[in-house]
């Protein structure tokens with residue numbers, strides 16, 4: 001898996017997340033208490049931009065229909081609020097910090 005420098009630590013303050021375009025893939029990078037996490041950035045229900053949603057501890061809430069995903073595992077922990085809707089689990093990616101650089105293993 002290639003390692004890619006995607007951001008500087010200062011680009012994502014604790015409690016915040018940003019969207020990234022990495023090798024043609026939309027991803028999100030979140031800072032939880034100084035630790036970085038990376039996950040698919042597009043909601044598996046209907047394409048919501050997860051980095052525009054809410055970061056609630058280790059949970060990302062989709063801005064469109066309220067699905068929630070665990071940042072550590074990508075697991076969908078709350079379904080969309082629409083009847084019968086589902087949001088399959090997302091992929092998460094290893095993150096390392098090299099100096100000031102945030103590096104993803106994708």
Ligand code: FES
Nearest residue numbers: 043046048062065
């Ligand atoms: S697009 Fe994310 S919950 Fe519907």
